[in-house]
Every structure is written in structure tokens, then in C-alpha cells.
Amino acid sequence: MTLPELVPPPVELPAGTDGLRAEVREFLAEASFTPRVDSWLSGWDEKFSRELGRRGWLGMTVPQEYGGHGRRALERYVVTEELLAAGAPVAAHWIADRQIAPSLLRFGTEEQRARFLPGIAAGEIYFGIGMSEPDSGSDLASVRSRAVRVAGGWELSGSKVWTSGAHHAHAFFALVRTSPAEEGTRHSGLSQLIVELDSPGVTIRPIPLLTGAHHFNEVVFDEVFVPDTRVLGEVGRGWQQVTSELAFERSGPERYLSTFPLLVALLREAVQVDPERLGGMVGRYRTLRAMSLAIAGALDAGRAPELAAAVVKDLGTRFENEVIDVCRTLLGVPPDPGGTGYPKLLADAVRHAPGFTLRGGTNEILRGIVARGLGLR
Template sequence: MQTAIRFDPERLPPRTRALREEVREFLREEAAAGTFDPARAYKARGFDRGFSHRVAEKGWIGLTWPKKYGGQERSFLDRYVVSEEFTAACAPVGCHFVADRQSGPVIIRYAREEVKEEVLPKIIAGDACFCIGMSEPGSGSDLFAAATKAERVEGGFRVNGTKIWTSNAHRADYMIALFRTSAPTRENRRHGLTQFLVDMKTPGIKCSPIRNMAGGSEFNEVHFTDMFVPETMVLGEVDDAWKQATAELAYERSGPERFLDTYFVLTAMMKVLGENPDPRTAESLGRLVAQLHTMRRMSVSVAGMLEQGKEPVLEASIVKDLGTVWEQALPGRARDIAAFHDGSAPLGANAPSFEDVLDYATLVAPKLTIQGGTTEILRGIIARGLGLR
């Protein structure tokens, strides 16, 4: 069935300007205190529970959530500004980011009340790190091919199988996981999937880090061997989680982190080019900035839809596809644009060189079109929404 694509012209309201300045001042104070080094933070992509606790003290985790659980009931556009500033600065938000972005909203919508009352305040306090268990070996981002099995037993479910590309699973306190509770039917291959909230301290879970080319190991393969999940940890309806999982992806795929992951390359290139680049170089730089501005406007539009209670799955998929392809290509484009400039000199006091920045970005870029859903899966969603398949 064909779906209309809408990107309404949403603009950030004036109230967000004061919030943006507040966030920037907070980041300046954190940098001055040595929490992170702005010049090298792009490489660290930090995981700092202390930082998350201080963000929580500001009230910036669970910003849009109900006050009864400790949230602020503020706008998605307010949350967008906080996320944008943290992402652009490469702030060490790894502990709370996934929980704040998507896991909390899933729990609010689908968990039992006693689970909400127990878990949501932990997230808001910066005390709960979440990971997402969706992709599996052999099926990747094809969620409907998930084979990790949750078999009903007395009091809950026994789980066996494997998830892969699970970011921060080795550090996480909880996982929101998609398990197969029944076989798919011939008429509906989406049938038989159920979402669960998994306590990562449960016996029967083993995390195996996957090292990437840049030396990081935030990805994991997670093995479940007779792991027990209580009935109370089921999220939503048994066998009917595909709607929940796809709705969740609207949160995961539409934010500024989907086009700002290599933003540090753009800022480094501007330092190398200087204040007065030649006309041809200035034109190339202008094209990149114009593309970035366009993606940002689209992303803000999706935030506005979420604010209105909509589920812009198609639009979020477009933002993620365009954004990650752009940020993945940025290191190569920057290398070409700055080819005749000296990239070996440091970009500032105690700062790396432009060559160092490019080398790191080139190594991490391949993963960007995988995390959050592969390009192929996203384009399948878009094609289906347009009635092309």
C-alpha cells in the first residue's frame, strides 16, 4: 500500500535557543573539568556513567517522558536540541543515549506498570544503560527473519539463540530484545515475534565483543543459552511485536546522530581550509554544508511528527539512509577537497592533525550504514512505502 511521504516545514521554536546555550555551557564546563577532550572526543565516543549522572541532574534524560516516572514532559524539539549539541561535541553519552532515545519510550508504551515504575526512574537518573537485541547472524537487519527462540515455560520464557552487532551489550544493564515465540505463517511472516525487557545480569547470557577496524569494540555478539525471562518482562503483545519494533525504529533512525557521526571531519576541514578558501574549494564546502542543512531540516521535521504522536517510520528511514550515506562518504570528500592543503600540522593546541582525523573517520565509516538498519533494508522499507514492492 502506498504511503505519502511528508516532511512538514518544522522549525525549532525560540525557547530552544536558551536550552541550546545551557547545553553548550554545560559542555564547556565538562571539558574544562577534564571529563572529555573536545579536540579528541571524536575518537573516544565515550561511555561515562558519571557524565550521564550529571546530565540526569540537569533533567535532560527522559526530557519528554511523563512526570509520574520522573520525566519533564517537555517537547521532542527540546530533546532534539540536547541530542544535537551532545552529538556535535562527541560528548560521552554512551551510558544513557539508547535508553533515552528509544528504550524508554518503548517501555512507557508497552511495559507493565510495575516495570515502568521500577525501570524508568533508573534511566532518568542515568543509572541504566540499554542495548538493543534485533539483528542476528545470517539475517542482519531483516528483523522478520529473527530465529532466536523464546519458548514458553512456567512463569515465563526460556531463550536460546544469538544476537549480533549489539552496541554496548557488554556494558548494558538491560536489553530490549526481539525473540521468536511462534513460527511465522505462510500468510504473515511477521507473525510470531515478541519484544522482551531482558536484565543483562541474568544467567545464560554471554557477550563476545567484535573489534572494528579502528580498534573499538562497542559491537557485540550476544549468546543466550537457556536464559529465563519472566512473563512480567514481555513488552506488548506476544507474537505481534513487529509493529512495535518498526515503530521503535522511528526513534532510532531519525535523530541528528544519523548524519553527525563524522561531523568532526567537516569542522576539521574548515580549519585546514582557513577563512578565505579559493572559489572552487568554497563551492565544494558550500555543497556539503547545504546537504547537511537539508538533512537537518528533514530530521527536525521527524522530531515534530513524534511531538504530534505520529509514527513517521518511512520518513525516519529516509533520514537514516540519506544521513548515513552522506556521513560515510564525508571523509573521502574532505580528503579530495583539501588535497592541496597541508594536513600534517596539528589543528590546534594538543589537537590531532587533519590526516589523523581523516584516518580515523575512514576506518569507522563502513559501520555507519549498518548500525540502525542496513541501507538495503531501509530502501526496501522506502520502496514498500512508495508502493514499489
């Protein structure tokens, strides 16, 4: 694979998106919330999510027969971009709208789509992701949670960690082992189950941040029964399904906009202090946006460019950390977690920064994926 084949061609936003963008901006200008960095992780506000659903800004790419709006992925991109740039509280619906809905459309049964998609589009059903496990890191092939066939379904035991929002969510997709891996194929024997988190045998334990905030969790399964109707896709095809799902997780504007409210605040405070350096930051942001938009265009066309998504995630999260570094050195204003405005945004960004390059796959793992995809290793 050559570099031009890796990067999807540039795309233009479709006609009519300027009006959509203006509509979202008008709503955000009137809405009541405190802008924050990393709002898609830390900004859990179910009332806000329901209002977005009422306005037709969730489930945008979901067909109307499932409660959605049948719009294009690039239109959804415009709405998402505006929400993140404003630091709006979008965490409640984020995972469900970003990747659960597309996966249900691609792999789910009619019953699963009817059960979950209308609630996702309304901002009333929330999901988490059950991939990472203790001692496994980004190596999803090493998952040890195991589901054993029983009458009418599966009995699930094991645990998942770093599960964002599980203490609020209704369900999550769990990648588990349903049969031993075949020799030479470590990713075989894995399946995806839809686990409803109020099921008997599910325990959710908080993993607090250094700040004391509670976003992450460990989810433990103690012989949890999962009916056959909650198997996502094909038994044994979990790895193939997960990798296609990761294109949605890794390529969106959240991979370079988590610190955008902080960058905007810095530009207001310090544009005359070092215009050359700040101009360079804005130029890099524009490049990342173009790359992310290109992937959104590929998704719009029904493709799932996993390698390009890995590149955007790697470059985007490194950019976010560099925004923080510039903010810490340029003005000399110390972060203040108890303050407001720029010092508060900077404090929150510093505290969230260690997770930027970990979630969605560590940058080192992503570079390995890209290298193998290009035939370099």
C-alpha cells in the same frame, strides 16, 4: 502514498529553545572531554551521562511521575543536536534515552516503567538493542532466537550480534520468535522481551573493531529464563512494536552528525581551498537537519513516520561518508590515529565509516522499505 505524504511538514523549534541551546553550549564549553566522531557509539562515559541526568537533559520527554521532565521531543532534539555537534561522550545513555524510554512509555507495563524509566532519566541505567542475528543481516523476520513458554515466563535460546554496549548495559530489548510464523505472514509470531544481561545463561562475547576498540558484542542465550513481567507489550506483536521503535532509531540527528566535528575541523582548515564544494556540503547538512526536525515534530505529535525516518537514515549516512571522502581529498592531510585534532578525527572517521550505512538497517534494505511504502514494488 505521494512524496508530500511521505515527508512530514517542516517545523519550527518552540519558543525558549534558544535559551536551552545556550545553556547546553555553556556546559559543553566547560566540560572536560576530547571531541570525537561517532560519539554516540564510541564515547562511553557514565560520569558524563549522570551529569546530563542531573541537569535534566536525559529522559526529557518522560513524564515526571516516572522520573522524567515532561518536555517536548523538539526540546530534546536541541540538547541532542548540541551534544553530537560537540562530539561529546554520550554512548552510555544513548540507546536507553533515544528509543527504550519511548517504547516503555508506549508498550511497557506500569511495573516496567517504574523499574527502568527513573534510572534512564538519571543516566544510571543503560540499555542495548537485541535485533540482528548471525546470518540474518537486516532481515529481522528471519530471527531464530526462540523463547519457549515455561512456568511463570519464557525460556530463551539463541544469539544476537552487533549489540552496542552490551558489555556495559544492564538490559536490552530482544526480538525473538515465540510461535511459528503464520503462512504468508513472515513477521508474525515475534515478541519483544526485556532481557536483563546479568541473568544466568547470558554470555556476552566481544566483537572488536579493526582498531581493537570494543563497542559491539555477540550476546548468547543458553536457556535463559525471562519472567512474564519482562514481556514488552503483547506476545506476538513484536514486529509491529519494533517498526514503530525504528522511527526513533533512524531519524535523529546522529544520522548526519556523527562526522560533524570532522566537518567543522575541515571548514576551519580549508574553507578557502574549495568554498563552493564546502558550501554544498553545508547546504546538504541544513537540508538533512530540516528533514530530521520534521520527523521530530511528527514524533512530538504522537506519530511514528517510519518511511520518512528510513529516508533520513539513508541520506544521512551517505552524507557522513561523503564528508570523509571530501576530507581525505581536499587538504591532503593523512589520517593519524595516534595524533590530535583534524588528523585524529579523520582517522577515527575512516575507521568507523564502514558501519555508518549498516547500523539501523542497511541502506539497501531501507530503500526497499521506502519503495514498498510508496507502492513502487
